[in-house]
Amino acid sequence: MIDQRKLPAREIYVRCKTAAEVARAIKTMVIRGAPAIGVAAAMGIALGMRKSKATGTQKFAAEFQNVCDLMAGTRPTAVNLFWAIDRMKRTFAAAAQAGESVDQLKDRLDREAQLIHDEDVASCRAMGAFGAEVVPADAKILTHCNAGALATAGYGTALGVIRGAVESGKAVAVFADETRPFLQGARLTAWELVRDGIQTTVITDNMSGSLMRQGKVNFVVVGADRIAANGDTANKIGTYSVAVLAREHQIPFYVAAPLSTIDLKTPDGQHIPIEERNAREVTHVGGAQLAPDGAQVWNPAFDVTPHHLIAGIITERGIFRAPYIESLARAYSGH
């Protein structure tokens, strides 16, 4: 996997040879973004089990459970991680119940992980096509964090919508919020969009209000880490502020996410677990110290945007609108 901590300065690839290495890569943000960590966890489970020396299915099943637990302990907010682990568990259970051998089980897990990967790319493409329809013809789009190819198996969710709009012939200019403290917007979104030849302007997070006030934004689209049953959406810290500003300036605020990001078991945003990361991400940038020793730090990685601020949720099955409690339940039935 490409080491996302090093971009854009260096394009370095990390080779994971064990499940533990994959888990560490997720935890330390070598790879990040909700769908991408789900795919990585599934691949990590398949990799870990491929390396298993167990000869009997009982021992193999015990190891499988441990590897799943290892992946589940990496990051708490993005539900795609748990969704992917559950899918691997269901695949395992069905094959084990059918009496498959250890070698057959290994092949099944490989195939399922690959399928999760391939489906994610297809979902992003579908989101791109649906989302393109609601993007204005002369679009000035603000996005926050990175919900691009790097954050998925390819193409992206929010950036998939942007790519879809460009492919459909719309004129598109993008403003990328820098996204403190990890700088996913400046480092990753801008890197992706510039490579695609899409006009990109990086702003610091505190500039978006002024930008909107000057009429320079007519569409906002962001990704999501977990969407609760009522539509409340957890995404990168700072998303909520953007949504409030968009409402004040009457700019449509859209969320783009696959159905694997929708968590009907979580009733609302208050019940979404929010990861807190270490203080150093806030006090330092690169090697440079920005805040004095002794200052306390609060570093939540995500915030929750309440559903009433969201104009629509763009998925691979179409765009869902309020009341989300009904539209999301319908979207998910049969998924």
Ligand code: MRU
């Ligand atoms: O902490 P990160 O970088 O994993 O957070 C990523 C985001 O918040 C993304 O917007 C979200 O996962 C959607 S990615 C398609």
